[in-house]
Amino acid sequence: MITVHHLNNSRSQRVLWLLEELGVPYEVQHYQRDASTYRAPAALRAVHPLGKSPVISDGGVVVAETGAIIEYLLETHGAGRLRPAPGTPEARRYSYWLHFAEGSLMPPLVMRLVLDRVASAPMPFFVRPVAKGIVARVRGSYLDETIGTSLDFAESELARSEWFAGAAFSAADVQMSFPVEAAAARVGLGEGRPRLAAFLARIHARPAYRRALERGGPYAYASA
Secondary structure (H helix, E strand, O other): OEEEEEEOOOOHHHHHHHHHHHOOOEEEEEEOOOOOOOOOOHHHHHOOOOOOOOEEEEOOEEEEOHHHHHHHHHHHHOOOOOOOOOOOHHHHHHHHHHHHHHHHHHHHHHHHHHHHHHHHOOOOOOOHHHHHHHHHHHHHHHHHHHHHHHHHHHHHHOOOOOEOOEOOOOHHHHHHHHHHHHHHHHOOOOOOOHHHHHHHHHHHOOHHHHHHHHHHOOOHHHHO
C-alpha cells in the first residue's frame, strides 16, 4: 500500500490528486506545519532525511520530490495513463512542463513569499525601513518581472491547447497545478491571464481533485 506523507497546504496535495486520477489505493499520513515558522514537523525526517513533503513510501521504496514521485507512480501504477506516447511532440511538451513547474516557476514564488515575510516580521523600528527597502528593490528589480514573465509564457502556451502537454489532460497539469495556484493566491493572475484562470477552474472541478481535497484536508489554494 502506498503511503503519502502529506503536509497541509503543500505540494503533496498534487500527489493525492494524481493517485485519485489513477484510481490507486493509498493511505495518508498527515503532518501539520508549525503555526509560527510554517515549517514541516521534525517527524518527517524519520521518513526522509530532508524532512520535507511530498514524500511517499511504497513497501520498501521511499520517493521524494513531486516530479520524481509522479514519474515513479506512472511507471509503477500508471499503465500508460496520464502521459503522452514517447517520441511525440506532446511527450516533449509534457517533459518540459513537468520540470518547468519546480525548476522555473516555483523558485521565484518561494523567494517572494520569504521576502514578504521578512518585510512583515517583527523588528526594531529603525531597521524596518531598511528591510522593507531591500525587499522592495529585490521584488522590483527581479522577482516580480521574473514571475510575470513565467506566467505570461504559461498563459501563451495554453493558447495552443487546453492542457499543458496538448489536447489531453496529463500529469504535467497535475505538476503545474500548485505553482499556478500559488501564483494566483500570492501575486494574482490579473485580467491578462484568463487561460490560467480557466485552467484552475477546470482542475478544481475535476472529481478526482475534489476527492483528493477530502482525503488531504483543508487546502488554502483550492479557492485560488
